[in-house]
Amino acid sequence: MTKKILAGMVCLAMALTMFPGVAQGVTQEEWDELMDQFEKLQDKYDELLTLYTALLGGTTPAAGVPAACAGMTSFTRDLYQGISGDDVKCLQALLNTDPATQLDAAAGAAGSPGNETTFFGPLTHGAVVKFQNKYAAEILTPIGLTAGTGYVGPATRPVLDEMLTGPECVEDDDCLSGFICVGGECVPAVECETDADCPDDYVCEAGLCKEEVVEPEEGWLTARWLPTPTGVEVNWGASDVAVGAIELKARDSDITVNRIDINFDAVPWHKIDYLALYDGDDPVKGTDIDSGTVSEITFGTDYRLRLSGLDIDVSEGGTKDITIKVNTPTIPRTPGALTMTTGADAIRGVDTARIYQYATCAGNRQFTVAAAGLGARIETKINADTPEEGFAVIDPDTATQHEVLAFDLAVTRSSARVRTVTVTLSTTTNINAVKLYDGTTAIGSEAAAATTSFTDLEVDIAEDTTKTLTVEVEYAATSTAGTVTASIAADDVLAASANEEACTYAGSAAGNAIYFWEVVPDIDLVSQSLSLVEDQTDKANAELKFRVTALGGDIFVSATATDIVGSSTASTSEYNLDTTGLTATAANSYRVAEDQSQTFTVAGYLDNNAGTAGFFSFYLSLFTWDTTDGGTTNAWDNTNWMVEDIKTSTLYLTD
Structure with a gap:
């Protein structure tokens, strides 16, 4: 819009000055009035031209920058005694803005404030020396000098450039009408409805964003050491250690x-x-x-x-x-x-x-x-994704591979390369091999031993990062069940520190038990309930509904009443297996076919009249099954990992 206004005014001025014949059909009075309007437009043109130039970063200098520097945003050449130019005049003007760096010229003489020249003479040289000495930290020290030289070179020019490109404004009053000062720059005033429409530190007043006036208040400052970090051990050659x-x-x-x-x-x-x-x-x-x-x-x-x-x-x-x-x-x-x-x-x-x-x-x-250089510190920790206690279904005709441990190696103080990892197994029976993985990549495979070592590894771990490795075992092709756990101690890891100092080790990781079975029931809770008997506070009704899935082959759940039991710690409790939808075999078992599921429901009644008031639950305390019809080989109580979660929530019963 500004460009269009300026262009229109330029065209009008050219028409009136280059083609006076257009006015021949008007009276002198009309001509005088027309010229008066033109003069007003010319004044407006000049005002807009100044504003337009400032907005574009043109020849109008920023607030606080001498007029002699108009059009300059940087010093593009070295300046020294004997040289001349407009940039020398700007240099003198900048130096004269500070009494500590002014040219030693008499008031009103060449080189004094307001009387700057384009010649770099002895007075300018002396003022430059004072300027360089004042800003020694920025100009002299970085290049190994202790006193100003009077030569405006690559070390001095950036400091002068910063003075040239200083903020255009400090407050709104530094800007033209209709503009406000935001971030050191004059920008058009923003129309607004709420404070949210305005820049930071501005509020909406009378439809325009205005600088927020903060009422001065006397405050109170407190400080304290935060609990961490504290007691930090710092190695030689370390950087940015908190x-x-x-x-x-x-x-x-x-x-x-x-x-x-x-x-x-x-x-x-x-x-x-x-x-x-x-x-x-x-x-x-x-x-x-x-x-x-x-x-x-x-x-x-x-x-x-x-x-x-x-x-x-x-x-x-x-x-x-x-x-x-x-x-x-x-x-x-x-x-x-x-x-x-x-x-x-x-x-x-x-x-x-x-x-x-x-x-x-x-x-x-x-x-x-540190008293001496410290090598990398490697801490072994259990990974959150390590397998939970559970089972793996084995095949009598094919070996079965299953993960038994996921562990982390956290490295601090220096980067490290892990060379050896030793894994301890609870048993090696029926285990053909132990394998170590970095993600999906196998980095080691060894014959199973009570302590299986993976050597000549090249696992690089950067300082202050963590690497996760996993351990898998290959279980033999057999029908024989087994239980395997894996663990790693602190000294089971050996590494080389990037700084060639000795590594230190800490921590450990112990996996959960993994049960290898050819045929096994998978038991999971479907629903549970526990509620007070109506008008009673010491008695409750309970129900457990759980699903049994046969994996690896058919399983047979004992149909004997005392082989599927629900219990409670209330003073007395009763249970009953709901046989609706269940059909017992001739050998008194409930058959669950391979890869099929069967839901069982156990109802319970809790009576705490003779007990002590407290919170109680109802749980599956015995589940008996076998792989043969009528068998009762496997009697799992509520301490077994597969049964322990088959329980209700707790409920308060009075006595």
């Missing part, structure tokens, strides 16, 4: 924390060479640790690091967690513990009333730098 964390809390006002002092109980640069504060994953400020950045308070016992200019915003009633991370030298220096404290008034912030608020953390946080 050794402590501070919680900052603002009360009664927003508070901006701008300084944190950390005291050490020993010479810190003997143990660490860098320290940084982090807000979550975002770095706040870091510094090298040496005698130049740390102040000695008491020789040998008290050293203070001051971290200022932090600008950590803590909202009223909110908290901000600041983590302390350190680096250690690659070449070991002085090992041992280093304790961090914050002295009185060590943490300083300012509230919205512009009043300084101070806090400290009670107690301390200690970390230890």
